[in-house]
Amino acid sequence: MTTAASKLDAYWMPFTANRDFKANPRVISGASGHYYSTDDGTQLYDMFSGLWTSGVGHCHPKIVEAVQKQVAKLDYCMSFQVTNNKAIELADRVTKMAPEGIDHCFFTNSGSESVDTALKIALGYHRARGEGNRTRLIGREKGYHGVNFGGMSVGGIVPNRKIFSAALIPGVDHLRHTLDIARNAFSRGLPEHGIELAEDLERLCALHDGSNIAAVIVEPVAGSAGVIPPPPGYLERLREICDQHGILLIFDEVIAAFGRLGAPFGAQRFGVTPDIITTAKGLTNGVIPMGAVLVSDTVYDAFMQGPENMIEIFHGYTYSGHPVAAAAGLATMDVYDEEGIFEHATALEQHFEDLLHSFADQKHVIDVRNFGLMGAIEMAPREGTPGARGGEAHKKCFWDEKIVVRNGMDTMQFSPFLNSKPDEMEQSFAAVRRVLDSIE
Numbered sequence: 001m002t003t004a005a006s007k008l009d010a011y012w013m014p015f016t017a018n019r020d021f022k023a024n025p026r027v028i029s030g031a032s033g034h035y036y037s038t039d040d041g042t043q044l045y046d047m048f049s050g051l052w053t054s055g056v057g058h059c060h061p062k063i064v065e066a067v068q069k070q071v072a073k074l075d076y077c078m079s080f081q082v083t084n085n086k087a088i089e090l091a092d093r094v095t096k097m098a099p100e101g102i103d104h105c106f107f108t109n110s111g112s113e114s115v116d117t118a119l120k121i122a123l124g125y126h127r128a129r130g131e132g133n134r135t136r137l138i139g140r141e142k143g144y145h146g147v148n149f150g151g152m153s154v155g156g157i158v159p160n161r162k163i164f165s166a167a168l169i170p171g172v173d174h175l176r177h178t179l180d181i182a183r184n185a186f187s188r189g190l191p192e193h194g195i196e197l198a199e200d201l202e203r204l205c206a207l208h209d210g211s212n213i214a215a216v217i218v219e220p221v222a223g224s225a226g227v228i229p230p231p232p233g234y235l236e237r238l239r240e241i242c243d244q245h246g247i248l249l250i251f252d253e254v255i256a257a258f259g260r261l262g263a264p265f266g267a268q269r270f271g272v273t274p275d276i277i278t279t280a281k282g283l284t285n286g287v288i289p290m291g292a293v294l295v296s297d298t299v300y301d302a303f304m305q306g307p308e309n310m311i312e313i314f315h316g317y318t319y320s321g322h323p324v325a326a327a328a329g330l331a332t333m334d335v336y337d338e339e340g341i342f343e344h345a346t347a348l349e350q351h352f353e354d355l356l357h358s359f360a361d362q363k364h365v366i367d368v369r370n371f372g373l374m375g376a377i378e379m380a381p382r383e384g385t386p387g388a389r390g391g392e393a394h395k396k397c398f399w400d401e402k403i404v405v406r407n408g409m410d411t412m413q414f415s416p417f418l419n420s421k422p423d424e425m426e427q428s429f430a431a432v433r434r435v436l437d438s439i440e
């Protein structure tokens with residue numbers, strides 16, 4: 001075994017077919033703007049902007065500089081009982097961008113931690129108000145809320161849950177998902193059919209009694225399950241039902257927040273304000289791991305009771321509000337503002353939609369879905385080997401066309417940079433077409 005191969009052997013990769021990968025590794029060693037590079041100098045166009053993370057491009061000079069300065073000035077400070085100036089500034093900045101009434105921010109280090117934090121806040125909120133019986137949590141089939149026990153339990157992606165089935169947290173139920181290829185295939189933007197699926201929440205309120213339900217968590221547009229936009233009116237209806245039953249609504253905006261849907265938050269794009277918003281990824285442009293849970297005044301105020309010398313929520317992370325991450329976050333917010341990134345993203349939507357939907361008559365393709373700058377091309381699985389066609393397309397894109405795309409089973413997913421250039425989008429989709437043409 002060569003040194004490189006044995007080193008690779010030590011690395012157990014996340015959400016990756018390790019043995020298949022190690023037989024032919026795809027290793028990135030550099031990035032700049034919209035391109036990755038490898039040690040041999042190959043440039044690859046990134047069609048997934050990191051992992052939905054890096055909307056303004058890789059190694060943005062302004063963010064790099066902010067991180068370099070901060071790490072030399074304050075590398076770390078205790079996050080409990082003292083804090084740092086950058087965390088304070090970022091909390092203020094982000095809540096000012098959030099929908100009205102969402103004025104408080106709790107920092108985490110990832111999307112998964114944001115979700116579990118949000119679920120704990122929801123339970124604590126009800127208990128603080130004397131409704132400690134509200135413990136039931138409602139997620140949705142095909143929802144992805146990270147990989148910690150809370151998020152996995154409210155999540156609805158079967159392979160993520162399968163081997164942990166017996167250990168998932170109790171008292172969770174799920175709404176049905178809204179993917180309906182039979183009725184909605186090739187919808188541009190929001191699909192016409194399915195608003196009635198919001199009534200599932202009424203059904204679950206009838207089953208468990210709404211007074212026992214603490215919170216409902218959904219992604220405004222399901223991402224990891226293959227880009228599933230909601231039917232028009234669906235999120236509004238969930239909000240109404242939550243209000244009727246005193247249930248908190250959580251939007252998991254780990255993907256949607258910070259411009260992916262052309263607005264600071266998906267909540268604003270849809271005109272529906274939840275009680276809690278979870279974020280990560282675009283908070284720092286992916287440069288330093290960081291997440292944030294944004295909560296309404298009502299939720300926050302419920303905790304701010306009792307003796308003032310007492311901790312209100314026994315929860316937090318060593319790295320909550322890490323100064324270097326917060327500096328990256330502040331620089332990212334500057335770039336969003338100064339470069340008009342969200343407006344740019346909105347202006348790209350139509351072109352992105354047209355490019356995606358030009359695959360409607362491509363062989364194997366059974367659906368194309370898009371909203372904002374989230375897109376998916378779903379292919380029929382090969383008989384007996386689901387996921388093989390998508391996996392082959394991913395690898396061929398990398399090796400033959402020098403583009404990085406993501407496949408979730410047989411669904412190709414696309415997360416263009418918020419500041420993509422139209423000609424880059426055209427060229428990269430032309431490359432995807434050559435790949436899809438070439439696979440059986």
Ligand SMILES: Cc1ncc(COP(=O)(O)O)c(C=O)c1O
Pocket residue numbers: 109110111112113115144145146147219223224252253254255280281
């Ligand atoms: C909606 C949503 N929630 C939570 C997560 C988990 O985030 P992380 O991988 O940072 O833990 C993701 C990751 O893609 C996500 O898309």
